[in-house]
Amino acid sequence: MMADRVTICEVGPRDGLQNEPVLVATPDKVKLIDLLSLSGLKYIETASFVSPRWVPQMADGSDVLSRIERRKGVVYAALTPNLKGYEAAFAARAGEVAVFASASEGFSQRNVNCSIAESLVRYREICRAAERDAIPVRGYVSCAIACPYDGPTAPESVRRVAQSLLDMGCREVSLADTIGVAVPQQVETLLAAVLKDIPVSAIAGHFHDTQHRALSCIGAALRCGVRVFDSSVGGAGGCPFAPGAKGNVATEQVLQLLLDEGYETGIDMDTVRNASNFIKNLLGRRS
Ligand code: HMG
Numbered sequence: 001m002m003a004d005r006v007t008i009c010e011v012g013p014r015d016g017l018q019n020e021p022v023l024v025a026t027p028d029k030v031k032l033i034d035l036l037s038l039s040g041l042k043y044i045e046t047a048s049f050v051s052p053r054w055v056p057q058m059a060d061g062s063d064v065l066s067r068i069e070r071r072k073g074v075v076y077a078a079l080t081p082n083l084k085g086y087e088a089a090f091a092a093r094a095g096e097v098a099v100f101a102s103a104s105e106g107f108s109q110r111n112v113n114c115s116i117a118e119s120l121v122r123y124r125e126i127c128r129a130a131e132r133d134a135i136p137v138r139g140y141v142s143c144a145i146a147c148p149y150d151g152p153t154a155p156e157s158v159r160r161v162a163q164s165l166l167d168m169g170c171r172e173v174s175l176a177d178t179i180g181v182a183v184p185q186q187v188e189t190l191l192a193a194v195l196k197d198i199p200v201s202a203i204a205g206h207f208h209d210t211q212h213r214a215l216s217c218i219g220a221a222l223r224c225g226v227r228v229f230d231s232s233v234g235g236a237g238g239c240p241f242a243p244g245a246k247g248n249v250a251t252e253q254v255l256q257l258l259l260d261e262g263y264e265t266g267i268d269m270d271t272v273r274n275a276s277n278f279i280k281n282l283l284g285r286r287s
């Protein structure tokens with residue numbers, strides 16, 4: 001019998017680094033990505049094409065994408081907030097783009113400087129351009145559990161935004177606990193609401209590990225049938241516009257959980273550990 005397969009989307013080079021106050025040199029970003037792509041990870045969020053005034057750390061996205069060693073079968077994705085970002089990502093040969101909506105108005109305003117509805121108009125434009133260019137689009141729903149500005153999020157708001165993203169052409173929607181406050185029960189409640197209309201194959205989980213409950217939340221999502229999870233090597237990360245948000249759950253921890261539970265991932269632990277040591281040394285947090 002074939003083991004149940006789980007996909008890990010590595011977001012370290014983007015979500016892991018975007019919040020670092022000290023600029024990471026482009027060659028170090030490239031080295032990190034090249035270490036990661038050796039591991040069997042098939043999806044690496046490599047850069048973001050947002051305003052360099054808003055996120056200076058991500059200003060070298062084009063350079064990063066032009067210098068990485070592109071390994072066959074690996075998707076090098078980029079985060080894009082609007083058409084300007086999309087065009088830059090496409091020109092840099094991003095293999096996929098990700099749009100990022102919020103389930104809460106407060107975070108939408110702080111993160112992309114517009115309402116949820118306005119952001120969805122921009123994302124629809126991106127989806128249209130991407131369809132023309134045959135570039136797949138992934139969607140995020142931030143603050144799927146709670147918002148640092150508006151408090152707890154209603155599962156219905158998450159379901160609505162996720163459905164809009166799928167309707168406009170996103171191939172998958174990643175539900176994000178942006179500030180890392182979820183408990184497993186909330187994940188189950190959220191998924192019960194979302195999965196009423198949306199097939200579980202279109203849903204991914206994105207957990208930040210602020211309260212060290214990300215792994216138990218992933219366990220809950222696995223029990224609900226979710227088979228795609230975002231993580232960040234070394235547990236790096238955070239969002240500059242979500243105060244208190246700590247790092248993403250660490251890729252090596254998610255991998256260990258999946259190995260323990262008998263899931264197939266196609267990812268080599270030692271190679272991920274190498275990349276983890278590299279980023280920890282880089283950021284001055286030795287393992
Ligand atoms: P704005 O200031 O409203 O933009 O920002 P604007 O359209 O008014 O333009 C202002 C200036 O920015 C103009 O330049 C534009 O050209 C420029 P000027 O004429 O003044 O010289 N500009 C751009 N430059 C480069 N690339 C672009 C771009 N767009 C405009 N794409 C904007 C609106 C969306 C751009 C801004 O709010 C922004 O960049 N936000 C991004 C914030 C961000 O990156 N957040 C972190 C990622 S999301 C996240 O971490 C959550 C996630 O991990 C899931 C989770 O955990 O929840 C995904």
Ligand code: MG
Binds near residue numbers: 239
């Ligand atoms: Mg995130």
